[in-house]
Amino acid sequence: MNAPLKLGLKQRYSLLTSGLDWTPSYQPFEKIYPYAEFEGIKIHDWSKWEDPFRLTMDAYWKFQAEKERKLYAVLDSFAQNNGQMNLSDVRYVNALKLFLTGVSPLEYQAHRGFAHVGRHVPGVGPRIAAQMQSLDELRHVQTQVHTLSHYNKFFDGFSEFRHMHDRVWYLSVPKSFFDDARTAGPFEYFIAIGFAFEYVLTNLLFVPFMSGAAYNGDLATVTFGFSAQSDESRHMTLGIEVIKFLLEQDPGNLPIVQKWVDKWFWRGHRVLGLVAMMMDYMLPKKIMSWREAWEIYFTEAGGSLFEDLARYGLKVPKYADVATAEADHLSHQNWATFYQYCHAAGFHTWLPSAEEMDWLSEKYPTTFDKYYRPRFEMWAEMEKEGKRFYNNALPQLCSVCQIPMVYTEHGDHGATSFRVSDYKGEKYHTCSDGCKDIFDGEPEKYSQAWLPVHQIFQGNCGGAGLEDVLKWYKLNLGADNLQQAGSPDQKLWDEWMAAKDKVAG
């Protein structure tokens, strides 16, 4: 029971924020908050902001410290007990390489972004929430690096994650996604990351994938994953609060917010294609298909959310239907891409086994046997003949999402989808209507894209040959890249398993 005289939660929270703000007397408002108005968002009364979590600073520190204690106890015992040997299979480790190089640096970007927004929105409630989130995101990157440093002791592809994130061709996909958000104004950043990414899409990244980590024996990753995810509920709440607040404050905010929701939903959907592939192809023991995860976390959860937001006039993101249809293709198209370009990737690939292909046929009855099984069977034949297929030319990239232009036409999945825009006499190619709309909405921004393939051609990536570029990536040829079979990782794993068998007799 509460002690007498103790304040209630709502009172405690209002004491935290009330009086924390003040009216400036000797500096004009615009100088203190230079980013507050240029996006066209109108806020009339910041005091209407409500933070439903009502977390006071003392409680915040207490809970975060407790989370860290729990996490590090698990990491310690994972290391002590050589937990890496209990994985379902060594192929799983490749998903962690992709996670550390592609996702963890985004946590850091989120930290920077929320620190910036926390400084620049002129409302005390969201400033406190953004400040807490900024600290959380820093915690996420730190705990992820700590956790995965254990794998770095044994496996290739981990050690240069930070360097790789800034240079490697496919990592420009997540990197440019966050660069795009952080170079927008504070309100767009809030909608991009707080709402579209955290609320609408982040479950797809953290929940089924981390559950998959548990299923594949990775006690360490599941623990950091869920430790991070425990902060995520607060982040999601901030995201939904921001959007409701903006829509309630001024009717003129609706079209601006809608445009951002459309844009960031599509941007996020493209980035999450990496996760789709991790779930369907990189987890040795599958937990659910990408399609099923999409049904639960977008169609069902997003459906309820957007029905709720309809009262403000906000619509389901444009091209949500296309994204849903693409869920039947995304993971296969992405895995096929990495299969043929894994000589230039920081992780290994393989062809799905016969049992895995049957699982894929069952999960993707309308698409897998028609389009993707034949492709994999053809490559299996080529492997058997000793002619393992590597694509030796560089792919055309989308000017917006920066993914190779591998996606197919909605309605004809045997045909690549090509879109092109003209801006100041130059052609800009995009992979889809979603990406083209984004380009056409802000050609000034996207015409500046640093596209890895073009940068290689311009001689800015260490040289013209594959080996020069890999060196510039700090990617260790013959160890970090190529097939899983024959890799040093596989060799080490086979030795471990053989030693285990010997002990077991």
Add this chain to the structure above:
Amino acid sequence: MSVVALDKQYADKVEIRDRLENFHGNQVVYVHWEDHLMFCAALAFPLPPGMPFGALVKEILPTYYGMHPDFAKIDWSKVRWMIDGIETSPRLEASLQDNGVGHKSIIRFWTPGLDGYKHSRS
């Protein structure tokens, strides 16, 4: 429509990284073999604008597409070509430029009768 940016001069400061002059005399050309999605995307090449179209067909395409079992079966007289969305019959002896291939142009081609491994368009 003007750009939404804090800096009023933003549009004037835009730096386009893919300008033709950054490619040391080459232009970027994309090539795509339709109905053969074993090659996941169109391929990108830095090529001299004066290179004959025939060199693209005889040297570049076999090097990068030759491993597909359909490639040897192509009847080049029947191939349908499209440059930047317009169907054309390129002149092999003329340059890329003279065939209308510019910087960041895309050349797509269809090979009638050939639609990938076991007709899967892969």
Add this chain to the structure above:
Amino acid sequence: MPRIVSITLQNTDDARPIIAAITADNPGARINAMPGIVKIDRDDSLTVRRASVEDRLGRVWDPQEIHLSIVSMAGNLDEDDDYFNLSWS
């Protein structure tokens, strides 16, 4: 169509009394177990009651302790000293 609210908790010793309290207090709640986590869905609204968790836990429980076990949620949140509620308006 009913709007679904949802809460996902870790499948741990700390969270199991919370899961049990939710199950008892929210008729019609649908419990989905996945490796490491439990996702609980219900139409329109779902409440975690402090008293109910305390009964199962045998100690004082602050609803904000849910921060240690929560993995995800869907719905608008209302939180106070005695409850933690998710709903669509």
